[in-house]
Amino acid sequence: MPFQETDLTSISPTRLWVPKHVMITRAAADLPHTAEIIRRCGRAGVDDIRFLSGNALTGLRGASDRETYASAKNTLAVVVAPPSALKPQPIPPSADWRIDLARGCPAHCQYCYLAGSLQGPPVTRVHANLDDVLEGIRTHAGRGSVTRGTLKRGDEGTTFEMSCYTDPLAIENVTGSLAAAISRVGAGEFGSDVQLRFTTKFDDVGELVTLDHGRRTRIRFSVNAAEVANRFEGGTARMPARLAALRAVATAGYRVGLTIAPVMPVPGWREQYGALLDDISEALAGIPDLDLTAEIITHRFTPASKEVLLGWYPRTKLEMDEDSRSQKRSKFGGVKYVYPRQTMAEMRGWFTEELERRLPAARPLYWT
Numbered sequence: 533m534p535f536q537e538t539d540l541t542s543i544s545p546t547r548l549w550v551p552k553h554v555m556i557t558r559a560a561a562d563l564p565h566t567a568e569i570i571r572r573c574g575r576a577g578v579d580d581i582r583f584l585s586g587n588a589l590t591g592l593r594g595a596s597d598r599e600t601y602a603s604a605k606n607t608l609a610v611v612v613a614p615p616s617a618l619k620p621q622p623i624p625p626s627a628d629w630r631i632d633l634a635r636g637c638p639a640h641c642q643y644c645y646l647a648g649s650l651q652g653p654p655v656t657r658v659h660a661n662l663d664d665v666l667e668g669i670r671t672h673a674g675r676g677s678v679t680r681g682t683l684k685r686g687d688e689g690t691t692f693e694m695s696c697y698t699d700p701l702a703i704e705n706v707t708g709s710l711a712a713a714i715s716r717v718g719a720g721e722f723g724s725d726v727q728l729r730f731t732t733k734f735d736d737v738g739e740l741v742t743l744d745h746g747r748r749t750r751i752r753f754s755v756n757a758a759e760v761a762n763r764f765e766g767g768t769a770r771m772p773a774r775l776a777a778l779r780a781v782a783t784a785g786y787r788v789g790l791t792i793a794p795v796m797p798v799p800g801w802r803e804q805y806g807a808l809l810d811d812i813s814e815a816l817a818g819i820p821d822l823d824l825t826a827e828i829i830t831h832r833f834t835p836a837s838k839e840v841l842l843g844w845y846p847r848t849k850l851e852m853d854e855d856s857r858s859q860k861r862s863k864f865g866g867v868k869y870v871y872p873r874q875t876m877a878e879m880r881g882w883f884t885e886e887l888e889r890r891l892p893a894a895r896p897l898y899w900t
């Protein structure tokens with residue numbers, strides 16, 4: 533069924549995370565962004581908001597791993613990002629620099645790419661020193677070589693990725709960090725040649741479509757074949773809701789994108805991903821000035837991420853079989869397990885052709 537005309541004044545999310553517990557560290561307590569977080573938590577109906585006497589997060593462990601996981605995923609910690617975490621880092625192939633509004637995510641994806649890179653119980657930590665986090669945009673605008681100055685993506689200016697360690701839209705309801713970043717960049721506070729970007733599996737875009745974003749933010753939606761999304765992406769907005777949100781933000785003039793990830797050669801993958809591309813094409817029909825990109829990432833895991841994921845999701849049906857994978861070594865000697873060369877070549881060829889055929893508006897950025 534074709535998408536209806538999108539009414540931007542009446543968008544309501546299908547999936548909204550409301551933490552059961554909010555902990556505010558001492559260092560974060562008096563910062564202006566913390567006041568906004570408290571306001572939003574109150575509006576969302578959170579009644580357990582605790583001010584800690586120090587900066588350590590305590591009491592995160594439950595009686596069992598299961599309890600620890602459940603309690604951490606229901607907790608928002610308001611913390612101050614230390615100076616070491618504030619320095620923007622290059623983040624190829626996505627962006628020139630990474631800036632972190634938060635670390636951690638309340639959703640339950642069984643392949644979560646954060647597993648193995650964040651330590652301890654999976655609590656979501658939002659950075660209350662937002663001004664310091666955004667200062668990285670000022671200091672690094674005009675620098676960088678991942679996308680800036682390249683033939684393919686130089687027109688984006690200096691790019692800043694905000695979803696390396698979180699899904700920022702998942703927590704926007706109770707943080708407001710994205711709205712602040714998008715508005716300030718949109719107003720030109722950091723110059724005209726910078727671009728924010730983030731990817732999400734959520735659909736809470738009602739506030740974002742009202743902002744003066746100046747077309748300086750690219751909102752990408754993480755999309756997948758129905759079988760993968762329905763089976764492995766717990767706690768996220770369902771695919772039709774993500775596509776409706778994609779249409780809404782594109783209608784509001786945002787640059788948009790697709791993060792097709794993690795691609796898996798599930799049975800019937802050609803038909804399933806074909807249906808996905810057709811649904812996206814339908815969702816974006818008739819949008820004026822559409823600026824659409826596509827990033828395609830195949831599934832991979834590391835020994836550390838597998839161990840963490842099996843701890844979190846012991847009954848997962850996610851394939852993480854080293855014997856059926858190829859090893860890829862990073863320049864620091866780490867190992868990741870990717871699909872074998874022939875499977876990769878088949879999938880890459882299929883996506884290259886079908887993206888062009890079914891979704892010619894999409895500009896492919898990279899395949900990995």
Ligand code: SF4
Pocket residue numbers: 636637638639640641643644645646697698699733768
């Ligand atoms: S939405 Fe992203 S960050 Fe959050 S659990 Fe899923 S994969 Fe992890």
